[in-house]
Amino acid sequence: MTVLRPAGEFDTSYAEDMATIRRKWQWVLLFASIIALYMLPLYASQSMVALVNRICITIIAVQGLNLLTGYTGQISLGQAAFMTTGGYISALLVNELGWPFYFSMPAAALGAGVIGLIFGLPSLRVKGFYLVMSTLAAQFIIPWFTRNAFKDLLNGAQGLNVAVPVIFGLEINTPQRYLMLTLTALIITTIIAYNVSRSRLGRAFIxxxxxxxxxxxxxxxLFRVKLQAFFLAAMFAGLAGALAAHQLRHINSETFNLTDSIILMGMLVIGGLGSNLGPFFGAIVVEMLIEIATILGPVFSDILPSTAYGAVQALRPLFFGTALMLFLIFEPRGLAYRWNLMKAAWRLRPFSH
Amino acid sequence: MTTETTFLKVDNISLRFGGTQALTSVSFDVYPGEILAIIGPNGAGKTSVLNCLNGFYRPYQGQIIFDRKDLTRLPPHRIAQMGVARTFQNIALYTGLSTLDNLMAARNIHMRANFLQCLIYWGPAHHEDIAHRVQVEEIIDFLEIEHIRKAIVGSLPYGLRKRVELGRALALEPRLLLLDEPMTGMNQEEKEDMARFILDIHEREHMTILLIEHDMGLVMDIADRAVVLDFGAKIADGSPQEIRADPAVINAYLGEAN
Incomplete structure (x- = not known):
């Protein structure tokens, strides 16, 4: 889609033509919204901040999946397994070696990336459904490994307790404090994902x-490019996993499971494959739906007491499944595409074409 | 001419798919700076020859020497990096990208920014993008596709897509350009435009061009020499005038005279 620009605005260099943010007020708006997000604990409830934390972590994982599936077209159902990998690596580094979290988390990202490379190897030979199968293998092998290998180190099925992150003597033990961490991580990953998508690497992916x-x-x-995509995707997942593990202060083989992998993929479809905005839209919409399901669950069971226990459990997958189906039918290109259409329509107003 | 001046030497290549013999001992030479046409009836193996040159198919016998280097066992992307670019019979553009990005994507082989520099973008990767953008814009100017610079190629009409594909091949700055039926499905005007572009490229850059085409009139007009294939074997080789008079060629195209 050709970008519509206000009349009279012209570029005078290629750098200007390639720029994303062109006007001063856009910079101001960007920084104002980032600051507003950092200040969230001042005006939002604790549960709200916790929700934003969860959304931020999810967006990071979906961004990784977007680089792999949205840009490179390699469908993967192993994203949650790489989150598990990242969580365990960070937990071990902090618990066993006493690393501070700001070293252990990047290390977890790198470690998960390397594991991602291994599971990306089949992508040279197989495509499509067959690749889904081989990435699904990651989803079974990695949790099995954490349950059954090195039991004295990984503590088997019980998993590990993860220490609270500490920076300059400050314990990051409340959602409000944790928000600083997740937001910073999200800003970094967003910049990286965006840079990848506009550089030669992103073009090679596409x-x-x-x-x-x-x-x-x-x-x-091909081989090299696909492996780079797998590495990046697993790296993002590793970071998201490490962030989640430190927040939950616990990780085991079931913290991130196959369902999470599928939900991450669903978020990407709902948000829009191959768009940097897609992960944001998808993660926010689906996390909101899950939140609504949690609120509606008790209401539902009041109305229909016979389904009391089942209703709460059933509402989440029900909401997610319905949303995904509706999107596949009515907006297969996702919310990001719809957003771009709306932006174009706004710029053209009052004309329709 | 002697082998010293041969730019591309296809030496006795044979290709088989299961029980089907696609190419049988095909040999021909391409000299620097010429336009060579490969012609022949449908299924004669013209595209198979191109695919062998690209490393996309592996001939089980024979050798392909390009600029004194053996291409036969190299993977496709290495061959492209040596300076062999092509267009496809059924357009194979990157449909989700704009015209500009299609051409920029082809510049990939000339870009040097590494993985980490791409993640950071500011600095080397950005400067490199701008430098290559200048070259890509020259090609866009040359092919007269400025107006669709930022259009997604998936939504372009057929004739323009063919032109974008030619542009993408040119963006590789090839030394040998392979064109697989660049003018099929075009109207007269579009064909003439394309012929003009091909001749311009040839004259401006002295680029060696290997062309597959069905339109005999056009081949006669723009090709320096032609190679005729039939059922996977070469049946004639020479100037367009010689080809037109060759009884074997007349047989292959029109059937036996008796």
Missing amino acids: TVRDNDLAAEVLGVN
């Missing part, structure tokens, strides 16, 4: 997605 044969014939090393 060539693999859109036409892998043409890409190969025109000089793209």
Whole structure:
């Protein structure tokens, strides 16, 4: 879609043409909203802040999946397994070696990235459904490994308790304090995801997605590009996993399971594949739906006491499934695409074309 | 001409798919700076030859020497990096990208920013993007596709897509350009435009071009030499005039005279 610009606004250099933010007020708006988010604990309730924390962590994981599935076209159902990997690595580094979290979390991201490389290896040979199967393997092998290997270190099925992150003697033990951490991580990953998507790396990713044969014939090393995508996706998941583990202060093989992998994929579809805004939209909408389901559950069981226990459990997957189905039918390109249409319509107002 | 001046030497290549013999001992030479046409009836193996040159198919016999280097066992992306670019019979653009990004994506082989620099973007990766943008814009100017610079190619009409694909091949700055039926499905005007572009490229850059085409009139007009394939074997090789008079070629195209 050609970007619509207000009349009279012209670029005079390629750097200007490539820029994302062109006007001063856009910078102001951006920084104002970031500051408003950092100040959230001042005006929002604790449960609200906890929800925002959860959304931030989820967005990071979906951003990684977006680089792999949305940009590179390699469908993966192993994202939650890489979150598990990141969580365990960070927990071990903090518990066993006494690393501070600001070293252990990047290390967890890198470690998960390396594990992601291993599970990305089959992508050279297999595509589509077959690749889904091989990434699904990660979802079974990694939790099995944490349950059954090195029991004295990983503590088997019980998992590990994770220490509270401490910075300059300050314990980050409330959602309000934790928000500073998740927001900072989210800003970093957003910048990275955006940079990837606009650099030669992102273009190489998209060539693999859109036409892998043409890409190969025109000089793209498919294997290398696919592995780079797997590495990045697992890195993002590792960071998200580490953040979640430190927040929950506990991790075991079931903290992130296959259902989470599927929900992350669903979020990406709802938000919009191959768009940097997609993960934001998808994660926010689905997390909100889950929140609504949690609120509505007790109401529902009051009305229909016979279903009391089941209703609360059933509402979440019900909401998620319905939303996903409706999106696949009515807006398969996701909310990000709809958002762009709305932006274009706003710029063209009062005309429709 | 001697082998010293041969730019591309296809030497006795044979290709088989299961029980089907696609190419049988095909040999021909391409000299620097010429336009060579490969012609032949449908299923003669023209595209298979191109696919072998790209490393996309592996001939089980024979050798392909490009600029004194053996291409036969190299993977496709290495061959592209050596300076062989192509267009496809059924357009194979990156449909989700704009015209500009399609061309920028092709510049990938000339870009040097590493993984980490791409993640940071500011600095080397950004400067490099701008430098390559200048070259890409020259190609866009040359092919007269400025107006669709930022249009998603998936939504472009056929003739323009063919042109974008040519632009993408040019963005690789190839030394050998392979064009697989660049003019099929076009109207007369579009064909003439495309022929003009091909001749311009040839004259401006002295680029060696290998072309597959069905339109015989056009081949006669723009090609320096032609190679004729039939049932996977070469049946003639020479200037367009010689080809037109060759009885084997007339047989393959029109059937036996008796």
